[in-house]
Amino acid sequence: MAEKRWYSGDFVRLYSLHAAFLAADAFAWSLGFLYFIKQGVPITWLFIFALVQFGTMYLLLLNTHKFTIRNMFLYSFSARILVLALLSLFFIPSLVHLLALFQGTVIFAYWIAFNVLYFKLPNNKNRAFLTSIYFVIIPLLGMLMPPIAGFVVNSYGYSFMFMIGALLMFIPFFLSLYIPNIVVKYDASKAVTHDARIRMIVFLEGFFSAVHGIYIPFFILLFIKEEIKLGLFLSYLGLAGIIGSVVIAKLADKFHSRKMFIYPTTIALSFSIIALGFSSGNSYLFYLFAGIFSTINIIAAPFCITLVFDNYKNVTAAVIA
Numbered sequence: 001m002a003e004k005r006w007y008s009g010d011f012v013r014l015y016s017l018h019a020a021f022l023a024a025d026a027f028a029w030s031l032g033f034l035y036f037i038k039q040g041v042p043i044t045w046l047f048i049f050a051l052v053q054f055g056t057m058y059l060l061l062l063n064t065h066k067f068t069i070r071n072m073f074l075y076s077f078s079a080r081i082l083v084l085a086l087l088s089l090f091f092i093p094s095l096v097h098l099l100a101l102f103q104g105t106v107i108f109a110y111w112i113a114f115n116v117l118y119f120k121l122p123n124n125k126n127r128a129f130l131t132s133i134y135f136v137i138i139p140l141l142g143m144l145m146p147p148i149a150g151f152v153v154n155s156y157g158y159s160f161m162f163m164i165g166a167l168l169m170f171i172p173f174f175l176s177l178y179i180p181n182i183v184v185k186y187d188a189s190k191a192v193t194h195d196a197r198i199r200m201i202v203f204l205e206g207f208f209s210a211v212h213g214i215y216i217p218f219f220i221l222l223f224i225k226e227e228i229k230l231g232l233f234l235s236y237l238g239l240a241g242i243i244g245s246v247v248i249a250k251l252a253d254k255f256h257s258r259k260m261f262i263y264p265t266t267i268a269l270s271f272s273i274i275a276l277g278f279s280s281g282n283s284y285l286f287y288l289f290a291g292i293f294s295t296i297n298i299i300a301a302p303f304c305i306t307l308v309f310d311n312y313k314n315v316t317a318a319v320i321a
Contacts, residue, residue, distance in 0.1 A: 013175070013178060013179075014114075014117055014118060014179070015133075015137075016175060017073075017114075017172050017175040017176060017179070018114060018118070018137065018172075019137055019141070020168075020171040020172040020175060021077070021110065021169070021172040022137055022138060022141045023141050023145060023168065024080075024165055024168035024169045024171065024172065025080075025165075025169075026141045026142055026144075026145035026146065026149075027145045027148065027149050027161070027164065027165050027168060028080075028084050028149075028161065028162060028164075028165025028166070028168070028169070029165070030142070030145060030146035030149050030230075030231065030234055031146070031149050031150065031153060031158075031161070031227055031230060031231065033046055033217060033218065033221060034221060034224075034225075034227065034230055035091075035158050036049075036093075036096060037221055039091050039093055040093045041093045041096050043218065043221060043222075045093075045096055045097070046218050047218065048097060048100075049096055049097060049099075049100040050100075050210075050214045050218075052097050052100035052101055052104065053100040053101075053103045053104045053107065054104065055104070056100070056101050056103075056104025056105060056108070057104045057105075057107055057108040060104070060105065060108045061108065061112075061188055061320065062188050065185060065186060065187060065188075066183065066184065066185045066186075067112070067113070067183075067184055068181050068182065068183050068184070069113045069116070069117060069179060069180065069181060069182045069184060070176060070177070070179045070180065070181035070182075071181065072109040072110070072112065072113035073109070073110065073113055073114075073172075073173075073176035073179060074173065074176055074177075075105075075106070075109050076106045076107075076109035076110035076113075077110075077169055077170075077172055077173035077176060078173065079102065079105070079106045079109075080106055080166075080169050081166045081169045081170065081173065083099070083102060083103075083106075084162045084163070084165045084166035084169065085162070085163065085166045087158075087159075087162040088158075088159045088160070088162035088163040088166065089159070112319065112320075113184075115319040116184055116315065116316050116319050117179070117182075118130075118134060119309060119315050119318065119319060120315045131302040131305050131306050131309075134302075134305075135298060135301050135302055136298075138238075139237070139238040139239070139294075139298055140238065141238070142234060142235070142237065142238030143235045143236075143238030143239045144235070144238070146230070146231035146232075146234035146235050146238070147228070147231040147232055147234075147235050148231070149161055149227075149231055150227040150228040150229075150230060150231025150232070151228065151231070152164065153227040154227050154228055184316055185316075186316050186317065186320050188320055190317070191316075191317040191318075191320035191321045192321055198307065198308060198311050198321075201262070201304050201307055201308065202304075202308060202321065204266060204304070205300075205301065205304040205305070208269050208297050208300070208301075209297075209301070211273060211276075211293065211297075212237075212293065212294060212297050216237070216276075216290050216293070216294075217234075219280065219286070220233060220286070220290070223283040223286065233287065236287070236291060237290060237291060237294045261299075261300070261303045262300065262303050262304060262307065265296055265299055265300035265303070266300065268296045269293065269296050269297060269300060272289055272292050272293040272296060273293065275289040275292075276289045276290065276293060308321060
């Protein structure tokens, strides 16, 4: 059955919380993997870090069936503040996988709660456009915050950066106090789509997101060892596709067509991944193809997500799927 839209007219409050969180997170974590490497963590451990982090999220998704929105937000922000404060004081390489486990819980707590609220806002006519607004803030802040973080680390050190990140995280923490404490129930097994085409789109979107969010940031550490340069590279990735995402998603709403955008962007993403593999021995080519991939990925993501929601009447089930 269809769910009632709860957040009538209060888009600004929810989006402000989201923007404040993403700004704090981008500042505090954009250089996190470089910090781990400089603390003696092998790069192979970072791949295990990603597996533990997202494996924890997956297990939580399968084994929880009810949560309250505000409590999820408060846990996520409180835990992040604690971790960042501790990182400003000390770090032991052997604790990196414990940190990954912890990260999995806080990412689950925030993104499930936020997505359930946010995707109850749009209707069928403006869903692609609001989905593009959802995505565009991530590269926008990804363009602005990493160079600032790089400058801070270069001038004052990582401890200062983590402490500032912890202080910034108090902003979304206090904003979350004004979010209704709605109880959300779901059944993960029933939420899984039975449409093979939609399952494939979900799989591809997850795969491309992993390349963008995990593999490119990991492999770039083979080329870049300095904070300022890494911040500028991440800013370059953030710049990719910001305007195109909004414009093309608005066109999709106008023409009510998702497939005409999904097929060519998926093919282009596949070729750009192949190009990334062949350019792994040349830093400049890798930078070029990473930017191309990020541009296309940011353009494609809203259409993939929108197509999933078009096939669900229940917003929570679509988020879980």
